[in-house]
Amino acid sequence: MPETKFGIPSVIEARLLANIIGWQKAKEMFYFAKFYSAEEVEPWGLVDKSCRDVQELEEMVHEAVTTISSFGPKTMREQKTLCRIWEENDLVSGIEAGIHSYASMFQDGGSEPKHYMKTFTERKR
Numbered sequence: 279m280p281e282t283k284f285g286i287p288s289v290i291e292a293r294l295l296a297n298i299i300g301w302q303k304a305k306e307m308f309y310f311a312k313f314y315s316a317e318e319v320e321p322w323g324l325v326d327k328s329c330r331d332v333q334e335l336e337e338m339v340h341e342a343v344t345t346i347s348s349f350g351p352k353t354m355r356e357q358k359t360l361c362r363i364w365e366e367n368d369l370v371s372g373i374e375a376g377i378h379s380y381a382s383m384f385q386d387g388g389s390e391p392k393h394y395m396k397t398f399t400e401r402k403r
Contacts, residue, residue, distance in 0.1 A: 279304075283311035297365060299324050350390040356382065 279288045279295070288308050296304040299322040306312070316328040329335040346354065356379045364372040383391055 279307040280311045280313065282308060294365075295324075298322075350394050352390050353383065353394070 279292055281288045281292075292304065292308055295307070299319070303322050307314070316325045319325050320328055327338060329338060360372075360376055360379050363375045367375070
């Protein structure tokens, strides 16, 4: 968060950062305007993974895209919306939003859940 170094306070992204890494580390970043490497911030939860080289990065991205794209598109949209709501609202609002989101998946008779649960429900025991 180099803004302090340039005579301006950190604002919106700084507030969001505290939710990810905690207030103590966030304040350290705000007050000292220090830059950190990916390796330094990985244990804080700011970076999920760091890569040795471009090839490792491409492999990681491919794996992530393959996994996420195998899930239902409506489900992923709902989950993304819920994550935003959970980050920005209180617990009760988050729970209520989750209930409404879950119910919305069955408004059309549950076509997406039926499709994606089929593998699980028809597995051999």
